[in-house]
Amino acid sequence: MAKRLVILGGGESGVGAALLGKQKGYDVFLSDGSSLKEVYRNELQQAAIDWEEGGHTETLILNADEIVKSPGIPEKNELVKRIRAKDIPVISEIELAYRFAGDSRIVAITGSNGKTTTTSLIHHILKTGGLDAALVGNIGESFAKQVALDPKPVYVVEVSSFQLDDIDRFRPYIAVLTNITEDHLDRYEYNFNNYIASKFRIIKNQEATDYFIYNEDDEVTKASLDKFNIQSIQLPISMENENSAAFIKDGDMYIRTGEDFINMSIYDFTLKGKHNQYNTMAAGVTAATMDIRKEKIREAVQTFQNLEHRMEHVATIRGVEFINDSKATNVNSTWYALESMTKPTILILGGVDKGNDYSTMTEMVKEKVKTIICLGVDNKKIHEAFSGIVPNIIDTASAAEAAGAAFAHAEKGDVVLLSPACASFDLFKNYEDRGTQFKRAVIDL
Incomplete structure (x- = not known):
């Protein structure tokens, strides 16, 4: 009999998970406490997926073999408590997508600030450098939907701490952590350490052949490195330490991964402001690690269009x-x-x-x-x-x-x-x- 996959939440990630689950032969049911957008209703109908809106029917949910939970639903939700009490495995949509992503390389970006800009810039550099990469996750299409409808050799995924809370095997080839500041503490018992641990889950499954890019000048990140078992190759970025994988000095950015050395003037970046220099360093190191040629990296940081609603x-x-x-x-x-x-x-x-x-x-x-x-x-x-x-x-x-x-x-x-x-x-x-x-x-x- 087909495994029963229940999806809680019918937004972009929930519907993407439903489409992928259906395609992979699961018995899929989607349940949303409020109402679905018309576009999502149509997608579910076309794929012949059972769904409900405006409330949850517990008998149809608690018989699941596995549950994909929307990142917006907190642990203290009553239904989630009942699911946990029955020991039904709960995963996030990025975990489901990862299972079916095959040999594709995954670049995952998280952090309190700058992750959307960094994710978009990495995607832009990889595309400029000729890679067929999809931009997914918290930004744009759901990762699962992309895997179901249009698989790619490279996925650039923006992930939130809420999505990382429910991963099991999710393993990015390159993990980027932009920084950690106090945000969303209402979801973490107002305990900053819980939130930090959540962000560091991005490296949980990484192995010695994977890469971890982080901001060495971010005090919280730096102080937390020893608390987690990091197996991957560490590539710190910095404006203070010239031995980092990327650093900025006297208006020039230098990127050093392996033998190769790239440098460019920060005045050529389309993104302005010190925080964007960090975002650009992170993106540049990612691209160099993915073997994008340096002239392509240079070209991409000069042609990047800033995002709507962001400066x-x-x-x-x-x-x-x-x-x-x-x-x-x-x-x-x-x-x-x-x-x-x-x-x-x-x-x-x-x-x-x-x-x-x-x-x-x-x-x-x-x-x-x-x-x-x-x-x-x-x-x-x-x-x-x-x-x-x-x-x-x-x-x-x-x-x-x-x-x-x-x-x-x-x-x-x-x-x-x-x-x-x-x-x-x-x-x-x-x-x-x-x-x-x-x-x-x-x-x-």
Whole structure:
């Protein structure tokens, strides 16, 4: 009899897992507590997969041989507790995809900040260098769907800590850890060590022929290396240690893997800001490890297009520049955004707080920010953190109101930066919706 595979959650990763499971001969059932998007409903119907929405029928779920859980469903969920009590194996979609990825090489990227940019840049360099690589995971198509519908020799996968929590055999040829800062602590019993351990699961199954690229200047990563049994070849990147696999000195980036040496000027990178220099080093080392020719790496970092909602230039109106950095959903991301500002800044901040500690931003805000525009339902914590540091703090309740207030307080030569440091679910569907509404509001000014 076919193994019964139950999928919890009918978003991009859930539907991808269902399609792959069906293709591989499982008896598949998908269950979603809320409603499915039309596009996913159609995909399930076309593949003749059984599904339900608007609630979970426990009898149809607890008879599973194995369960693929959406990364959005926490362990403290009642249904998950019952599944655990019955000892039904729970895996993530990336684990299922890995099982059927064959001999394809996998580059997996995780980290608190910079993973989407780094993932996209690695994909761009590999494509520029002539590899047939798919961009999957948290970004774009689900990994499982790609394996089912259009298998590739190389997968560049962005993975979150939630996805890593439910892996078993998932083993990337190259694992990249951009950095670790306090994020999502609400999912890890507010224990930072649990979150760190979760990120390091990316190297759990790596062997001596695999590679691990990490930021040696990141204090948390560096302090954690000895706590985990790392079998793979370590390729650290750094701006301080010239013996690293990549380092930056006097405006030049040097990449050294094996005998070969590549160097290029950081002023040629399309990505600006110190944090992006780290992202570019990580991507460059990955590409060199995949034997991409150095002129192709050089060409790719000069032609890379930045991502929407990530330090995205929207418009300059009467000498005031507007930047959409809606993807900055934690304090660290906003800190990096401010670090790359060279003009007086009006900062749009706020949303759903994930246990943010704004004190880490105090010095940066003092140095760069003249006005804070709050965009959220509850802005009390922002007022407490920055009153007395910033002369103006203004509350707004919509993207249009925020853009208008920012413009009213801006002078020629200023920059208005939407970099909220918070999740968006109080006023918006997601960070994309927040960024899109902000861009529309700016264009309408």
